[in-house]
Amino acid sequence: xxxxxxxxxxxxxxxxxxxxxxxxxxxxxxxxxxxxxxxxxxxxxxxxxxxxxxxxxxxxxxxxxxxxxxxxxxxxxxxxxxxxxxxxxxxxx
Numbered sequence: 538x539x540x541x542x543x544x545x546x547x548x549x550x551x552x553x554x555x556x557x558x559x560x561x562x563x564x565x566x567x568x569x570x571x572x573x574x575x576x577x578x579x580x581x582x583x584x585x586x587x588x589x590x591x592x593x594x595x596x597x598x599x600x601x602x603x604x605x606x607x608x609x610x611x612x613x614x615x616x617x618x619x620x621x622x623x624x625x626x627x628x629x630x
Contacts, residue, residue: 556587563588570607574614579607 552560563584569577580588580602589596600606 550590552587552591556590559583559587560591560593563593567593567602570602574607575611577607577611579604 563580566578566580566584567588570579581604585594585599585602588594588602589599594602
């Protein structure tokens with residue numbers, strides 16, 4: 538006998554139209570943070586909630602993506618290097 542399904546499929550959360558728009562903004566911000574942290578903007582609370590909901594970011598690390606934390610990151614990078622982009626090692630699905 539061959540099993541019909543080899544692995545269990547992870548449930549995909551359904552998103553409202555508003556959540557889809559929020560997710561789109563979150564993805565753009567995450568990509569910009571990865572490309573150039575000095576000229577990027579962190580996620581707001583709505584964006585963090587939706588990005589965590591779909592598994593784009595780890596809920597335990599959501600604080601790092603918040604604008605409040607990103608301000609500190611930009612300040613630290615800017616002081617330490619006098620402006621160079623920092624690549625963040627994080628995969629976006």
